[in-house]
Amino acid sequence: MNTVFSNIIENSKKYTAQGSVASYIPELSKANPNDLGIYAVSLDGNEYFAGDFDKKFTLQSISKIITLMLAIMDNGEQKVFSYVGAEPTGDSFNSIASLEVKSLHKPYNPMINAGAILTSSLILGSSTEEKIERILNFTKKLANNENISINESTYLSEKATGDRNRALAYFMKSYNSMEGNVDEILDVYFSHCSIEVTCKDIAKIGAVLASDGILPWSGERIVPKEICRITKTIMVTCGLYDASGEFAIHIGIPAKSGVGGGILSAVPKKMGIGVYGPALDAKGNSVAGIQVLQQLSERLDLNIF
């Protein structure tokens, strides 16, 4: 079985040349564009891996599904979705126009930046530090890895270049679509985007989603089933920015990508998969990572449709 994974990595390696690493913050631009790795955790207890599965990268937008789950656990589904929609949008991830044009002035969904800033604002905690700590601890638990931490220089880079996110946040404030202090909320947001992981870590998180909220390695339930379903559904409809439809059609697996180069996938009742390849296409998704998942989906018949 590990041969299947190795072959797929080998076949897909050439696609890394078609993309380029994110350049909007210095830290991301340091990644090696040729890197490509995969790790899979099946619910029946097996683990498979190939390529650069142990390289570290930051979660970036992948963290949006973690804060979505935590925000719902903290506030209930009803409250969260009174602040943010659950509808996909054809707009790009950092669009502000639709916030103005649409009558409700609330973000379409929790996967675009505006929506993720909103879920960050809903995380409970008596201080910014505590909120960040709670997200980090939840991530460690989901990934079964006590050593996960925030990459400080990425966090500082995000903060230094975060004017677009500030615009989104102040815009929502001006419509009373979001509560709280903008700088503090963005501190939470920039922090969880900067959590550093490996393919193995996100494969484990995917496995928890695949098993509807139960940690496969201990049997402990840490997320309610309904919240896992909501999260997987939103991953299908909105997980790969404005390439989500294309991905769903050809690969058919709930997944969430980040500009750090990672893609976290959760195959319901089967396995979690972590892929890493920092060379991105024009829409911000790992070029070779998508190829890896397409081949894997076909080879193992993982398409849910």
Added chain:
Amino acid sequence: MNTVFSNIIENSKKYTAQGSVASYIPELSKANPNDLGIYAVSLDGNEYFAGDFDKKFTLQSISKIITLMLAIMDNGEQKVFSYVGAEPTGDSFNSIASLEVKSLHKPYNPMINAGAILTSSLILGSSTEEKIERILNFTKKLANNENISINESTYLSEKATGDRNRALAYFMKSYNSMEGNVDEILDVYFSHCSIEVTCKDIAKIGAVLASDGILPWSGERIVPKEICRITKTIMVTCGLYDASGEFAIHIGIPAKSGVGGGILSAVPKKMGIGVYGPALDAKGNSVAGIQVLQQLSERLDLNIF
């Protein structure tokens, strides 16, 4: 098992009062808002039904998945998706603004009106009549019902009130996003929207999708597996207008609604379901029909996520 269906219809009946029948064309406004029916065809050969399962209604937007399948069979996936996208959009079904603003001037997906007019333009045939005939015959085959026909007065109503669709079509023509004669293309479009069916008919079509393109009653393959998957995926991301995300989250079944009051669902590898309830909510979906499907999804554990 039929009791399960009867109970659900009974429990959901009260929701019909929360909606109202479509009024933009006279024919649709004649429907009885209290009607509510369901029909299910399981892949293991069983059929279940309750309520007004034998009432006739027109396909309206449900026909968009039929022409999508036929257009891909006629032209190949690549050609079809060079004309129309596969991305969900938060815009309403008849929006024109995004066609102008987006750089490609091509419709987001085949479920919004612009996209469906485009797939209609791609149906093969030496004349408008032949194209309509081919769609009708394909529908009869999918539904295993030779008696299906076009409701002439609905067709005439659609044509008389179709200015918005004419605007969409001429707009695409002006950008060379669509080829052919607008009046002829819209004749095809208005015709397939006016195909008259019952819950049983659309349940059967759903069953063909559920079985990846094989007619469950004969074992004959009539649609390639890949096309069925594409269609089901697009149903999940775009099937219920701008309420698709909400529906996917809570019900998790590929489905397509129409303003005639029908909802066609396809539960992969399990069953096809047809629901009819002409009282619509503000987004154009059957109010009580959604309730029926939500209860059924929970009762029979049909959620794919």
Added chain:
Amino acid sequence: MNTVFSNIIENSKKYTAQGSVASYIPELSKANPNDLGIYAVSLDGNEYFAGDFDKKFTLQSISKIITLMLAIMDNGEQKVFSYVGAEPTGDSFNSIASLEVKSLHKPYNPMINAGAILTSSLILGSSTEEKIERILNFTKKLANNENISINESTYLSEKATGDRNRALAYFMKSYNSMEGNVDEILDVYFSHCSIEVTCKDIAKIGAVLASDGILPWSGERIVPKEICRITKTIMVTCGLYDASGEFAIHIGIPAKSGVGGGILSAVPKKMGIGVYGPALDAKGNSVAGIQVLQQLSERLDLNIF
């Protein structure tokens, strides 16, 4: 004084090389891009001219101010502006998006295509032919030229390539923002766009506007003063497509351009000016024509601000 005009034409000739003739219809593309001419009619009875002042061209968008005046004379100011706004817009002349997004679904002003199609729909007449005849006769009267006629091949070209205008018209129909038959209204619209004139003709029309509606050569009033003021005001705010602001700032004369290469100007209480130069800039205005008017405005101190 004619030397002033000759010098300005000579100085501006080089700018013709910076533009290119309209190519969207074959007839317009036949123009000679090097042509440049001017004609001025002062209210004190003098006429000045230089360059290619006797070349023929079609009015195109310049006709929009003629139909605006006639529509108000036919229906009253209040009725016309209940159908079309009087606000400038930063959108391009053939934009459709704002018609959808804005709550009233009425065109911003009578100088963008949607607005001009609407004023065409308000011209009185028992038949399409009569409406066209009335516009043509009004134009002859304003220009003091019985020989003005419609260029038939331009009209046919406009009609053959008019899908964008059809989209705008059907869109307004679908919102009940416009009444009447789309094909007939567009026949009126394409016809008045195809009226063939010279610099002298549009200079005379400008002189009538400059004299607040009185024919300077006979003393006869043919347009009420208030309607002339409205027209001149709209020329300032919307007369040169989305370059109107720039033109107003630097030249400060009410003017209306057309893609045929003409610019009609009306200097209040002083003179009418016709300029012709078919080489257009990216926004559809005569490149060299704007230079001519800028120099003339400075030389004769014509800026109204």
Added chain:
Amino acid sequence: MNTVFSNIIENSKKYTAQGSVASYIPELSKANPNDLGIYAVSLDGNEYFAGDFDKKFTLQSISKIITLMLAIMDNGEQKVFSYVGAEPTGDSFNSIASLEVKSLHKPYNPMINAGAILTSSLILGSSTEEKIERILNFTKKLANNENISINESTYLSEKATGDRNRALAYFMKSYNSMEGNVDEILDVYFSHCSIEVTCKDIAKIGAVLASDGILPWSGERIVPKEICRITKTIMVTCGLYDASGEFAIHIGIPAKSGVGGGILSAVPKKMGIGVYGPALDAKGNSVAGIQVLQQLSERLDLNIF
């Protein structure tokens, strides 16, 4: 002549009941909605006034023309208009959508909030305090009134409720459309919006514009003629938010309104006019103030078209 003014105030008083005072900041909501006053300064040395001409109010958006003049004097026309356009827009004053959709990501013109924040960023000065001081001194000079000052509590209110303006500023920063520190730039912006004046003050400023930059009371030139023309032109095309076109058509005087209830008008070569009436219409303009100016324009034939 003062009787003309008194009569007009009297006739227009009733319109104050049709509007309501701005409520978005506490300070503005304290104004008396029934107040209505006018002051006029003619270039031949006469002054006329009636009603509540000595009531104090804050400049708000009227200050945008002062910073526009100063920014051009500080940086040159070319530099200023490389950052901000000169085109009118049909969008509302605080719209953010067009900044994203338009390819240049620069504000349409200096009269909408985004554009005015940009001109504020271009005011020279070694510190925020010095920039504010320079704007205040320029205002005193234009109004011939050493006692003009900033209303501190209005400034603090603006700052406390300025999230929409923060969103606009950060959005421009994220596109590199604006340079400098957002908090500091907005401090300048909030400060000049909070400059407190009377009808007499803004009438004097209008008189300077009317005389093309020469202080009528001393003969001293303080603004170049070309800059005054640009400013008056932009007042005509963009001075009354998205009611500018309507105002130009019916009144035909360069004017700029503010939500404090003031309207500053400059009749070229004739006079400056200050009107105050804090009851605003839906578009943010003084309801009764517009009536006063319409009657005055007709009575004294001030329409420039």
